[in-house]
Amino acid sequence: MAEKAARNKVEFRPHFKTHQSLEIGRWFKEFGVKKATVSSLKMASYFAQEWDDITVAFPANILEIDTINELASKIQLNLCVENLEVLLFLEKHLKSSLGVFLKVDIGYNRTGIKTSSIPLIDTLLSKIKENPKISFKGFLGHAGHAYNCRSKEAIEAVHQKSIDKIIALKKQYKPQHPDLIISIGDTPTCSVSENFNDIDEIRPGNFVYYDLTQNIIGSNEINEIAVAMACPIVSKHEDRNEIVIYGGGIHFSKDRVEDPNDGVIFGRIAESKGTLWGDPIDKMFLKSLSQEHGIVSVPKEKMKSFEIGSLLWVLPVHSCMTADLMKKIHTPNGGVINMM
């Protein structure tokens, strides 16, 4: 991803919400990365130990003004703003200098100002201009609707439509704001596309591990998934070809994905290969999760090859959520990577 960013001359500001780890953050530094994205002020405070330019890619929460002030006094903190209320609040309560991105909606319809809402954008920009502590960074978008895609072609189409919207804003506002940047960055489009003309910054994050959802979308091959959960087998039910593992909703989260062959799944089982996993096993997947239980559907002919007390490798549906729950990563050489 660092190479792709360099090749396309865009700044690489990876999202760290997936790994939430200072140690993994240092791997990015080795690739020349100097700026980070996070999804909460709590995460920003954690990474501020080693990073001095952080964007919180979440609508600014004014109830956390104390943390905003504290962080803004220490690092280059950038927040996302999409309404006047937040700017009016910051006018009264902001104590240090802050970067502000205007969050725009490039098609996902989750958050952000519509790119056609020029009067609102103008109002916000003039309010920003009045506040000497706030510098306007640019427009930030997130094509989260790329997660609905199921092919590289579909991702490319969503990407093109999304960047068209935000690039139009760049053209309109660049004359008055020559330093403004256009920041985009979901993992599907950043994984698949090579089209970053007029884009200044990308913020993908999930690609650090990838997962089954990204694989089904078309972002990655299944053997590019870099994290799996090792779950103890606690029970076998030969009559219904099921294995019960110690691994449930409190470990994986309850994120699900619709697999084109197997329907709704909560994880997929991979072969064991020494201290790591190998290829996924056909027709073997997590079919349901309770709080601590995971129910694995097993091909009949495979039932005999799994023993109670051994470990099953489970590829996660959503690695961000699973990592957030586990808070610790084991490496194949016996090391441990700590998280936030």
Next chain:
Amino acid sequence: MAEKAARNKVEFRPHFKTHQSLEIGRWFKEFGVKKATVSSLKMASYFAQEWDDITVAFPANILEIDTINELASKIQLNLCVENLEVLLFLEKHLKSSLGVFLKVDIGYNRTGIKTSSIPLIDTLLSKIKENPKISFKGFLGHAGHAYNCRSKEAIEAVHQKSIDKIIALKKQYKPQHPDLIISIGDTPTCSVSENFNDIDEIRPGNFVYYDLTQNIIGSNEINEIAVAMACPIVSKHEDRNEIVIYGGGIHFSKDRVEDPNDGVIFGRIAESKGTLWGDPIDKMFLKSLSQEHGIVSVPKEKMKSFEIGSLLWVLPVHSCMTADLMKKIHTPNGGVINMM
């Protein structure tokens, strides 16, 4: 629930996986409760600080033998066993005295020995008898399929069918094992039924808070839900009648429920009432969750009554999962209840 147990002359061994709190556990002691249920050995270790008789209602995980031995040396620890492999392992590695329930499948088809598998039950019982460190406690079942019900009548029907299966085992094995007990206990059946003839112990847990799922099942009234999440409003989108809150999958988990009126929901919004919440607001619910974002569907005429920076009260779909993620409970008088 304590009163119901007393009235029906069954032992009350509440499940503590919902609250995971020593402090809340003490409230149960005030009602004369002396025994607890948990869902993991980690949780058993935590509660062993104040409880000396704990059942882990999860198939024994032999990879945790060190914790089993440590706990069994300190408290009356009871595990669930449903296969010979675990007993053969315990024969070699168990160092202290342990209670064992045979986990039987009373219709949920998740874990447990089929109640018709008499040869397997006999084999396990004779293996238990050979091991002087293991005492047979009885048969334990969980009618998790009660969660598929949508009325009190349906819950009663599931309950009757489930207890018929486990009571048949009691009749068969009581002559040789006069002290065996029959332990059941999901929150729906324990909330709804008054039929506990021939049952010796109940283990409901979720009722300590209840939640939207239990309400839709028919276990509780909506105003009996005893926990809610206060989430900051970070954005409003009047064009689509949506509010964005700071409250996503890492706070609520991604558990969902099919509401009879509103389809799949991830939470429901209640009115604000001082430092607490009041009635749920009609047609106002969490329609989707990302990692940190929650998208709230709002009745058009209500949009103006919510302001950015104020808090929305969200009733959770699954209080066990939400509490597990939040790890702390705030009380209306400003106190804090700590969890595991």
